[in-house]
Each structure stands twice: as structure tokens, then as C-alpha cells.
Amino acid sequence: MRCCVRRSTSRLVRLRAPARLEPSQRLPASNITGIIGVRTLIIVRILLIGLFLCLIYCVQRFWFLRAWTGIGALSSTSLQAVLRSALIGLAALLVLAILNPFLRILSHVGGGGRTVLTLASLWLITSLFAFLAVKAVGGIELIADVVSRLRPGSANNFSPSRRTFFQYAAVLAGSAPFAAATYGFASGRLRYTIERVDVPVANLPRELDGLRIAQLSDIHIGAYMTPPEIARAVGMANDLNADLAVVTGDFVSSRGDPLEACIDELSRLKAPLGVWGCNGNHEIYAGVEAEAARLFHQKGMHLLRARNAVIEHNGARFNLIGVDYQRDHMTPGAPTGPMLEDIESLVRRDIPNILLSHNPNSFRRAAELGIELSLAGHTHGGQVKVEIVDHDVNPARLITPFIAGLYHLPMPNGNRPVFPQKASLYVNRGLGTIGFPVRLGVPPEITLLTLRRA
Numbered sequence: 001m002r003c004c005v006r007r008s009t010s011r012l013v014r015l016r017a018p019a020r021l022e023p024s025q026r027l028p029a030s031n032i033t034g035i036i037g038v039r040t041l042i043i044v045r046i047l048l049i050g051l052f053l054c055l056i057y058c059v060q061r062f063w064f065l066r067a068w069t070g071i072g073a074l075s076s077t078s079l080q081a082v083l084r085s086a087l088i089g090l091a092a093l094l095v096l097a098i099l100n101p102f103l104r105i106l107s108h109v110g111g112g113g114r115t116v117l118t119l120a121s122l123w124l125i126t127s128l129f130a131f132l133a134v135k136a137v138g139g140i141e142l143i144a145d146v147v148s149r150l151r152p153g154s155a156n157n158f159s160p161s162r163r164t165f166f167q168y169a170a171v172l173a174g175s176a177p178f179a180a181a182t183y184g185f186a187s188g189r190l191r192y193t194i195e196r197v198d199v200p201v202a203n204l205p206r207e208l209d210g211l212r213i214a215q216l217s218d219i220h221i222g223a224y225m226t227p228p229e230i231a232r233a234v235g236m237a238n239d240l241n242a243d244l245a246v247v248t249g250d251f252v253s254s255r256g257d258p259l260e261a262c263i264d265e266l267s268r269l270k271a272p273l274g275v276w277g278c279n280g281n282h283e284i285y286a287g288v289e290a291e292a293a294r295l296f297h298q299k300g301m302h303l304l305r306a307r308n309a310v311i312e313h314n315g316a317r318f319n320l321i322g323v324d325y326q327r328d329h330m331t332p333g334a335p336t337g338p339m340l341e342d343i344e345s346l347v348r349r350d351i352p353n354i355l356l357s358h359n360p361n362s363f364r365r366a367a368e369l370g371i372e373l374s375l376a377g378h379t380h381g382g383q384v385k386v387e388i389v390d391h392d393v394n395p396a397r398l399i400t401p402f403i404a405g406l407y408h409l410p411m412p413n414g415n416r417p418v419f420p421q422k423a424s425l426y427v428n429r430g431l432g433t434i435g436f437p438v439r440l441g442v443p444p445e446i447t448l449l450t451l452r453r454a
Contacts, residue, residue: 122436126181133173141166184438200454202421207316214242215447217377218250218430221262224437230265245271249280249358267299275301278322280358308346319348322356339365360402367409367423381429385441
């Protein structure tokens with residue numbers, strides 16, 4: 001049977017919103033507990049900001065003093081004056097970028113301001129790792145000197161060759177982060193990869209075995225993710241001939257980014273069962289959640305905001321649910337609430353459920369609700385992953401245990417068979433970047449998910 005989607009509310013696709021309690025029906029939180037929690041959070045944030053600024057000062061002082069000293073070694077005084085003036089100007093821009101979260105000066109400049117912010121964040125991160133690398137070499141040299149002094153009969157422990165070796169080692173170690181960042185900017189962030197994943201789905205009917213879903217996520221259109229790059233990713237996704245296409249949020253990075261241009265490119269996605277999506281946290285920051293939904297509808301796609309749709313394929317049906325970004329403790333702004341609040345009425349017990357939720361931290365609650373498959377993004381896979389022996393260092397671990405790839409959790413059986421069932425989550429690494437335009441060891445991803453009977 002040819003797969004199809006029917007839009008009539010009396011037939012197979014029904015968009016529904018969950019029943020919500022009136023404000024007067026909601027249970028009040030404890031005022032004392034709330035006040036203590038807010039004050040503790042404020043104190044912790046102030047301390048973290050203070051430590052962050054101290055670290056930035058130490059790192060930048062290290063590099064700028066060396067640059068100032070290096071310029072002073074030049075023979076031309078006029079060239080010294082020009083370079084030191086440029087260095088002062090760069091330092092001023094860097095200070096503005098660091099203070100921008102509080103003053104918002106560069107945010108109102110437009111594209112030039114965003115470029116300065118991006119390059120400043122790139123410098124701050126790479127200069128930090130370079131600083132740590134140079135200091136590590138210095139520490140090793142200090143240990144080597146101490147060991148040399150402890151040797152019997154070593155009255156004069158100074159070794160010019162050892163000193164020269166560590167000088168070159170420091171230069172090499174300090175250069176490595178800058179070289180890696182250059183590669184990650186020029187090449188790594190544009191190396192789109194296709195991940196083909198078989199996903200076991202509990203209670204999947206035989207007719208849905210082999211259903212193919214193409215997933216894109218975290219587009220972040222802007223200076224470093226242009227419409228032609230989005231079009232390239234869309235073309236690669238269309239070549240996969242998926243039955244269903246989904247986009248799991250973060251179309252933009254901040255207010256003023258060209259949302260319409262992004263959604264216009266995404267509208268070129270082709271799939272017999274349609275193109276579906278959900279909002280991410282950056283739609284909240286940019287204030288474009290409703291506008292994204294309007295543009296999706298205008299382009300013939302569906303952006304689900306606490307809604308569900310029952311879709312038929314090969315004579316069997318599944319329930320597709322979409323929610324806006326689910327806030328957690330890492331999200332600034334409004335108070336956080338329970339994950340997936342009030343969507344119980346959207347979950348079906350007679351057919352499989354697929355959830356589009358940008359934040360992978362909603363997976364535990366989704367499993368508790370009996371949602372068989374969740375699709376998420378948000379993490380970018382950490383953007384940078386460094387392998388150390390048999391462990392990897394990944395910044396995404398600071399916000400979630402679900403970094404990238406396929407995960408499973410137990411799912412309550414309810415009225416289903418007695419053998420244990422597992423809920424599945426797939427976290428897409430995303431296409432774009434945030435914070436700094438670099439990817440290392442975490443290539444941007446286009447996913448083809450094939451559903452399999454568990």
C-alpha cells in the first residue's frame with residue numbers, strides 16, 4: 001500500500017493539544033523553598049561569573065604581555081607604534097565582547113557585531129587551551145629541573161639543550177590549539193556526514209518495520225551557516241529517500257537571524273509522510289517560536305507545539321508528538337517546570353509514539369510516559385571532542401548524559417506484554433555551531449533512522 005497522510009480531523013491525522021489546568025487550579029510552590037533556591041542559584045552564578053572573569057584576565061594578560069614584548073623587539077619604532085595600537089584596539093573589542101552579555105553593545109551593531117562576538121569567543125577558547133598547554137610544558141620543565149638537582153654530583157644542573165627543548169615544546173604545544181581551531185573552522189564544521197542508524201522500537205507493528213526517517217537539527221542560520229550550506233544539507237537528506245523528514249529545532253541562534261530564509265530552505269525537504277518539526281531553545285531566545293510555526297505552515301510543513309498527529313504508513317499508524325523546548329536547570333529565563341508537563345493526553349497506548357523534543361534531557365520523562373522513540377538535538381555532540389587514552393573530553397557532558405547517538409531506558413509495561421520494553425532516544429549532532437564556529441571530532445550530521453521491531 002502506498003503510504004499517505006490524511007489531514008482531515010475525522011480521519012487519520014488529528015492534531016491535538018493537551019488539556020491544561022487553569023492558573024487557579026495549579027498547586028502553589030513553597031515560597032520559602034523558592035526564595036532559598038533562587039538566592040542560592042544567584043550566589044552560585046555570581047561566583048561562577050567571578051571565577052570565569054578571573055580566568056579570562058589571567059589568560060589574556062599572559063598572551064597580550066607576550067605580544068607587547070614581542071612587538072617591542074622589532075627594530076622599526078613606527079611599526080611598533082602601529083602594531084601596539086592595533087593590539088590595544090583588539091583588546092578593547094575583546095573587553096566589549098566579554099561584557100556583551102551584560103551591556104549588549106555588540107548585539108545591537110548587526111552582522112559586524114555578531115562577527116566580532118564569534119571571533120572573540122573563538123579566541124577566548126583557543127587561547128585558554130593554548131595557555132594551559134604552555135603552562136603544562138612549563139610544569140614538566142620544572143619537574144625535570146627538580147629531578148636534575150636531586151641527582152648525586154650535579155652541582156651545576158643547568159642544561160642549555162634541555163632549556164632549548166622545552167622552549168620549542170612550549171611553542172609547539174601553544175600552537176596546537178590554534179591550528180586545531182583553524183582546521184575546525186575551515187573544514188571540520190562543513191564536513192557533513194550521513195549517519196545510518198537502525199532503531200529498535202517497542203511495540204512496532206510489522207507494517208512499520210523499515211520506516212525511514214531523515215532527521216536534521218540545530219541549523220543555526222547566520223554568518224557561519226548560510227542558505228547555500230542549508231540547501232546542501234537538504235539535498236543530501238532528500239537523496240536518502242526517507243518516508244518522513246523531521247527537524248528538531250534551533251533554526252536560528254539569536255534575534256535578527258534570518259528565520260524565513262532558513263525555513264525556506266528547509267521547505268525543500270521531500271518525504272511522502274511530510275516534513276515535521278519542533279522549536280528549540282534558541283527560538284525562545286530570539287522570540288520567534290510562533291513565527292517559526294507560522295512559516296512552517298505557510299511552506300506546507302508542520303511544526304508541532306504540544307500537539308500530536310496520527311500518521312498512516314503501509315496500513316499501520318503511529319503517533320507523532322512535538323513539543324517546544326523543555327526547560328531544565330541549564331536554561332536561563334523563566335522558572336523551570338516538569339519535563340513534558342501536561343502532554344499525557346497526547347500519548348497513545350494503542351499505537352507507537354514518536355516524540356520530537358529538542359532537549360534530550362526530556363528522555364527520562366518520555367520513557368516514563370511510555371513514549372517508544374524520542375528524537376532530539378541541542379548538544380551539537382559537544383562540537384569539540386578530544387580523545388585522551390580511552391576517554392573523551394566533551395563539553396556536552398556538562399549539560400546532559402545524552403550527548404549524541406542512540407540511547408535506551410526501561411519503559412513501564414502498563415497493559416502491554418510482561419516482557420520488559422525499552423524506550424529509545426536518538427540525539428542528532430546538528431548542522432550548525434554555537435558559541436564558536438568550530439567542530440573537532442564531532443562532524444555535522446544528517447541522520448537516516450530506520451525503525452525496527454524491538
